[in-house]
Structures are given as structure tokens and as C-alpha cells.
Amino acid sequence: MSSATPRMTDRERSVALSVFLVLTMLVTALIVFKLGTAKGDTAIFYQLTENIAEGAGPTSQIFQDTTSYVFSSDLLNQPAAVVAKDPLRPLATATDDPLRGHAYYILFLLAPLTRIVPVAVLFAALFALSFVGMVAVAYFALRRCGIGIPASALFCVLVITHPAWSQSLFDGQFYPDRLFVGAGALFAYLLYARRDSRVGIIVAAVLCALINERGALIAGIFAVGYAILYWKELRDRVFTLCVGVGLLVYSVFLVKVVLSNIIYGTYFISVADVLGHFHDVQFVERALLLVLVCSPFVVLALFAPRMALIAAVCILPNILGNIGGAEKIGWSTHYPSYYLPILVMAALAGFVNLWRKAKTANVPAIPYVALGVMILGLSMLDPASYAGVRISPDQLSNQFLLRFPRELATYYGPAGRELDGEAADVSRVIPPGARVSSIESGMPFLYRGRTIHYFPTGIDQAQYAVVSASGMDGGRTYGGVLSFLGRQEAAKANDLIFARMRRDGYDFDRARYYPMLGLAIIKHGRPAKESEQHAQ
Numbered sequence: 001m002s003s004a005t006p007r008m009t010d011r012e013r014s015v016a017l018s019v020f021l022v023l024t025m026l027v028t029a030l031i032v033f034k035l036g037t038a039k040g041d042t043a044i045f046y047q048l049t050e051n052i053a054e055g056a057g058p059t060s061q062i063f064q065d066t067t068s069y070v071f072s073s074d075l076l077n078q079p080a081a082v083v084a085k086d087p088l089r090p091l092a093t094a095t096d097d098p099l100r101g102h103a104y105y106i107l108f109l110l111a112p113l114t115r116i117v118p119v120a121v122l123f124a125a126l127f128a129l130s131f132v133g134m135v136a137v138a139y140f141a142l143r144r145c146g147i148g149i150p151a152s153a154l155f156c157v158l159v160i161t162h163p164a165w166s167q168s169l170f171d172g173q174f175y176p177d178r179l180f181v182g183a184g185a186l187f188a189y190l191l192y193a194r195r196d197s198r199v200g201i202i203v204a205a206v207l208c209a210l211i212n213e214r215g216a217l218i219a220g221i222f223a224v225g226y227a228i229l230y231w232k233e234l235r236d237r238v239f240t241l242c243v244g245v246g247l248l249v250y251s252v253f254l255v256k257v258v259l260s261n262i263i264y265g266t267y268f269i270s271v272a273d274v275l276g277h278f279h280d281v282q283f284v285e286r287a288l289l290l291v292l293v294c295s296p297f298v299v300l301a302l303f304a305p306r307m308a309l310i311a312a313v314c315i316l317p318n319i320l321g322n323i324g325g326a327e328k329i330g331w332s333t334h335y336p337s338y339y340l341p342i343l344v345m346a347a348l349a350g351f352v353n354l355w356r357k358a359k360t361a362n363v364p365a366i367p368y369v370a371l372g373v374m375i376l377g378l379s380m381l382d383p384a385s386y387a388g389v390r391i392s393p394d395q396l397s398n399q400f401l402l403r404f405p406r407e408l409a410t411y412y413g414p415a416g417r418e419l420d421g422e423a424a425d426v427s428r429v430i431p432p433g434a435r436v437s438s439i440e441s442g443m444p445f446l447y448r449g450r451t452i453h454y455f456p457t458g459i460d461q462a463q464y465a466v467v468s469a470s471g472m473d474g475g476r477t478y479g480g481v482l483s484f485l486g487r488q489e490a491a492k493a494n495d496l497i498f499a500r501m502r503r504d505g506y507d508f509d510r511a512r513y514y515p516m517l518g519l520a521i522i523k524h525g526r527p528a529k530e531s532e533q534h535a536q
Helices: 010-033 040-053 061-072 080-085 106-115 119-144 149-161 163-171 176-193 198-211 213-229 237-258 271-277 281-301 305-320 340-360 365-380 393-398 400-412 414-429 440-445 487-503 528-535
Strands: 435-438 451-454 464-470 477-479 512-514 519-523
Touching: 010 119, 010 163, 010 400, 010 414, 040 061, 040 106, 040 119, 040 440, 061 451, 080 487, 106 119, 106 176, 106 198, 119 149, 119 163, 119 176, 119 340, 149 163, 149 340, 149 365, 149 400, 163 400, 176 198, 176 213, 176 340, 198 213, 198 237, 213 237, 213 305, 281 305, 281 340, 281 365, 305 340, 340 365, 365 393, 393 400, 400 414, 414 440, 414 512, 414 519, 435 440, 440 464, 477 487
Parallel strands: 435 451, 435 464
Antiparallel strands: 464 477, 464 519, 512 519
16 A cells, blocks of 8 residues: 555544444344344354353353254255154254354353343344444545545445345344454455554454454465565565464364364365366356356456455355355355455455556546446346346345335334334243244244244144244245255145144144234143153
8 A cells, every 4th residue: 555645534534434333323223123134043143142141151052952953853854744753852952062163252252242232232233333344444445545535435335235245234144254244354454554553453363263263264364365475565474474374273273173063074165076066057057146246346356466366265165165055145144254355355456456557547437437337237136146147227226225225214114113013022922931943033032041942843842833924814824844855845844744733732723923023923732741741
């Protein structure tokens, strides 16, 4: 970065910070009020963090039950008839340490705050702060590089147009991984700025490492790559390299020694299987769509080739990895959180170079035209159309700047109050101490003080079932049983399981229906002892 770049005025800095704070608060409120996005993983992190705060350690009963059902029972891979005849008893009721799968050690820092701020509000605020914070880092970085206010703001619009940013805020659950979006951007910026802020770099590096082992890995790759590729220009090259190596060593130590995560053994495609996977049409289509959606940032990053190379290494796991497709186009998931800040910073560095080239060539309109075309193209692209790219003006309504006011109006209004009322009633109807078989959407409202089983496990022992529901009285459709064998097999399993529940005494005639949440609570009519005898 040039030392001769103009400083921001106090007024501009105040305005920018005000916009940042207001947007953060509005996004926080939207996440809090939009209760439908909270699901099973949210409940796990709520329960885990509160247990840490209460001195019970990093435990979560929901995590243990869910992982036992998904990874140990194999019920999701069984035909409907087999599932319906299974005893469906919970495989485990003891708590377990979720931090054995991922090193979310930052929760130990966050847990004490839940005694002051409700965990749902705390996580929503951190979610918003991370994502809006990355945009703020980009804006201040561009202004320090001498980029004008309009162009800097337009670049930020491009960032929030990316579905990994906007869809995550609209439709995503909280994961500690989300914090890397802001922390990773800050770490990358501090290295890119070359301000000799060793303390700031170390603090940002520690923050990235505490988020989890993948945060340490990506931050380490960036630091090592930056030190090597910019070796001649860096004054603090040895320090930068040491920080990067330290992060990489820490990440490898966690994966190899501390953690026990079966996914790490099957995530990456081996070199021998690469050609085979390229015969998998869905795999190729999703990978190409990922590249296409990220292409505006890739094109800009090419004007800073070394930064582009670092970003390519960071996004490569999402291209070559395979856990079912979400790692590529699951825009609302946490999977893009690790490459997004690096990709944005690489695009930022390239945009700075493009701006300077255009200024030198006396064609200052080029950066504006480029950003405008990229924003329009990305706004009209359907980010889920992997089976055939769809570009349509109809997609413009999903652009963040257009969708955000609509969402605020919806969830700040009567619909939001109705949604909040339904959530409160779900918690009230099912008393503390109850045993519940619930789909993921019901778990965030019930995690505290109840034993939760992943529906349909535990239905014979449970006092309540929380399932998905739609339609009117008399024509209501219930669901919730999942299957990896496809929709038809899932539909058969649902029919058989709900017939079993009716036979076993679940009171469907008095089911409580929550249309905004899409949930129904069905009480088990038999006393607990009778249910247990029946199950045996």
C-alpha cells in the first residue's frame, strides 16, 4: 500500500462507522426475529455454550443424540419399511464433547457473555458483526489505498451481492465458523496493509485459530503464501512467515492429535479419483457454478496475481472436496466462510491495481463500468442453478439491497410478532424435563431443560413429538422423517411412521399447529411407563 494515500476525513470516518453500526444492528435484529432459520445446529451451539457458562463443560445432549442417529444408526440409508419397524430407540443419552469434532475453542471466550446477553442475541450480533465487519474492512482498506468513496462503496455492493454473504445472513444458522468472515478479513488486511502492527496481527491470528482448526489453516496458508510471494517487498517477512507456520502447525496438531473427525478422512478427493469424479455430472456442475459465482472476484484478483494465487489455494478445498454438494453451492451454510474473506481481499488488491492502471491510462470510468457489470450479472444469476445456468432479471429481487428492506418490514411487523408468539408457545406447551422427539426446526425452542431426540428416534419413549406440518385442519400434512434414498422413500417412511404414532397413542386430534414455524406438537397419550413397556 502506498504511504502517500490520502487520509479519510473525520466526517467520512464518522459516517462510515455510523453506517457500519446501524447495518450491524439491523442485521442482528433480523437474525433474532427470523426464527425459522434456527435449526438443530443452532440448538447444539446454544446448549453447548450455555453448558460451558454453567460449568457443565463443553457438552450437548442434542449433539450426542443427533450424531448417533446420523452417523451411527444408518437409518437414513434404509428403506422406509426397515425404518418403520426399527425400535427407534435413541442410540445414546449421555452427553458428549462436540469439540472433539471441531476445535471451537472461541466458545470458551463467548460463554461468560451469555450470563449478560441471551445466547440467541449474542450469536446473532456476532454473526452480523462478522459479515458487516468484513465489508467495513474492505471499505476502509480501499479508502486507505486512495480509492474514491463511490468506487469503494460500489466494491462493497459487489461483496454483499455474493450469495455466500447475503444468503448466509438471510437463511443461515449461526456457527462459530461464521466469525472467520470478519476475523479472516481483518487478519488478511493487516498483512496486506503492512503497517508493522505486530500486536494486531497476533491478536487477529489468535482469534482465527480459536474459531477452529480450519480458521487456523486458512489464516496460516494466507500468511505463509503472502510472506513467500511478497518476500522482497516485506520488511517484516520473517515475522509474517513465523505467524503463518505457527498457525499451520497448530492446525495440523489439532487434526492429527486432538480431534477425532471422520469427515477429514473422506473429504478430499484423492488424485487417483479426480478423473472419476469429473464423470460425476452433479459434482462438475456444482464446481463450475461455484467458479462462476465467484468469477467477478476472480477476475478482479487477476490484477494482483500473487493474491489471486493465495485465494485459489484457499478455495480449492471447496472445489475438490465432496460432502454432498453443500461445500460448493450451499451458500447459506458455513462452508464458504473460510474462502470468502480471502477471495474478497484478493479481489480488493486486484481492484486497487486496476484503479491505478485506469487512472494512469486516463480512463477512470473502467473500474466503475467493471463493477457495475459484475454487480448486475451476479444479481441476475441464479446461484442454485447448477443443472443449467439461469440468468434472469427476476433474480434481482433477491439482491441484498432490495431484499433486506422487505425482510425487515416483514419481521418487524405483524408477521414477526406472530412468529415470536408461536416460538414462545412451543416452549410453553412442552414443559421442562419432558422427553421430545423433534425435527431440527423445533430444537432451538426446546433445547434448555429437555431431553431432545432427533425425530423419529425416541418416539416410543417421548412425551411429545415436534414435526413439520402444513395445510388446514382435516387436510393437514405431517412430515419430518428424512432419507438419503430420495423423496419417494422419505414420503413412504413418513406415512409408515405417522401411522405407527397414531397406533401407539399420539393424539393427532389435539395436535397444536404453528403455521408460521411450519411445526406441529403432538402429545403422546400413553403415560411414560406404559410407553416404555410398549417399546420393549
